[in-house]
Amino acid sequence: MISERVTGALVIRTALPAEAGTIADLHRRARSTYYPDGLPEADLDWAEAWRGSLERPDGHVLCAVAQGRIVAIASFRTPDGASADTVRLFQFHVDPGHWHAGIGTALHAACVEEWRADGKRTAVLDVHTDNRRAQAFYARQGWIPDPQNPPAEGDHHLFLRFSVSGE
Template sequence: MISERVNDAPVIRTALPVEAEAIADLHFRARSTYYPDGVPRADVDWREAWRGSIERPDGHVLCAVEQGRIVGIASFRTPDGAASADTVKLLQFHVDPGRWRSGIGRALHRACVEEWRADGVRTAVLEVHADNARAQAFYARQGWVPDPENPPAPGDHHLCLRFGVPVE
């Protein structure tokens, strides 16, 4: 079997529609760690949602792969109603909980930034669950800051963050 690590980093590539079930499973495991009731919305068919994200022409889903197994995912696209294409919204970013703190998140984030830079994106935005301190700390280490244009609303369970994509 060919190892899917390069220089001790996972291979990062575009996800395939056939991988929607594996991606949905990883998504469920990761999100279950920070939702108060332990489960993300049960009324959504996450396999179909991920298949739609993968096949969406204005979006992109990257996956981190080790030894033939998807261990990280990132989904992003131009936000709905955006005035220009120089902003991207990071919709989902998850690493398999069994692989946290192994460098997969950093490698996946670096791949996102490289793609954004190549696409002429200057700003990335995201929403992170207010109870997900681990993700908030990760994003802060990568250079994400609170979005001054979108302060937390009373009762909202998400924080909005912003990232300035470095120009080469």
Template sequence: MIRTAVPAEAEDVVALHARARATYYPDGIPQDGTDWLASWRSAIERPDGHVLCVVEEGRIIGLASFRTPKDAPRDTVKLFQFHVDPDHWRSGVGTALHAACVEEWRADGKRTAVLDVHVDNRRAQGFYARQGWVPDPENPPAEGDHHLFLRFSVNGE
């Protein structure tokens, strides 16, 4: 089942986030001082954002967080976080979650979606390419940056 996350699930969301991110940081997730529990609770509670989750047998196994950034056109949405439990990779969970995101974006009148993905996260890059995401021509990678910027046409244009 895919549904909106609720604040009481923030700890479960953080745990999934950590499991997924750990797979592309070979030396462990950098400790940058971010309070992930507060960040996810804020994302879930934001009136201008949305966090979708995939729930299977009462457990969150996928999640996506998105909203329109303040500095972006109104018809653009940014996918800030997209994670699937590593035990469920290649099972269709990510594809179903992505489709649910696109459905919401279309319903909200979005035309373009953007995201950034860590350069070492080749698995995610392949997933996004299969969904139709392409390098963002307006945001080429900067020298030394650890992220690639991708763009998606919500209406397939």
């Protein structure tokens, strides 16, 4: 488990439950860039939802901190019903004001490092079809369409897979 990783002026560490509100605000800002008609579940208490994620004993949330501010987050865990060597990346967001600074790449590398240390072989995620920027990012990191989970008719998500072990 990564407690803290320093990459230049960027610190990547485990997020704390007390940071749920800050993380929820970053999450809303990032998601608003790819939902043209407004955020779904706008009435959801995202701070409470993040607090639940941060307190899950089977989950993990990493955050990237630059100049004392959280600028990116990644939430992952073994999905229910999946094999123990699979991890699901549930949320991965970089604050839009910090795009193209290498923060996402550094955070992704920290995730992969932790997944390898935890014995994970495969990572999965889903990405919104309108989020072309994220799709391009994931492709650059080595994610591919998941052949075991093709998109269903009318679904607005693409399912991707990543070989953690590098095979």
